[in-house]
Amino acid sequence: MPFFMVYGAETVLPTDLDYGAPRVKAYNEEGAEASHQDAMDQLDEARDIALLHSAKYQQALRWYHRRQVWDRAFNIGDLVLCLVQSNKDRHKLSPPWEGPYVIVETL
Template structure:
């Protein structure tokens, strides 16, 4: 019975990528909690039935602005994440004769327990940095290098 509480918590927590809650991104406003209704929170008391049309138009303008801000925030977040991961990458240079594994690119005839890498292969030739001609252990040239 804790699932609804966990889901509510996830929906009400602002995302690090966007800066807004998922509830706000879907509905365009902050959620009204049941306790806000019970105890008459200022937002609930300020609700006016006659001004709904005008406030709806204002909310739509704010939603468009919030989506623009979210897009910028998300882009900034992704760039920072990219810089973080780039910092941790190391370049690898292989020489002729090195043993390497090849990442399987095709998902054809594969399932979730299939290995991600195949090989080992021997580097036959360095075509340019990061591009190699490979051969199998028994000497056959690997076609998809």
């Protein structure tokens, strides 16, 4: 006998009700409610585990970023290069930097 799923619930055919199929006779409302509550608890637990995995990933990402990025302080009068943000109307062999620019003010 095939079981069909309809929005997460098994279907009960009218013939099963008429002829008293074993799964219809064995159905227990309290057991079904307990099973549903267990499934909801497992869903909450899975969400908590996913949240922990996400937090662990974010923590590792921050740690990696902190190791790769160095703080730099600029002083007035320093020469700096600026990365070109748009490659529109540029040749593929053109330099990726603009400048040099002179720092006139630090905030």
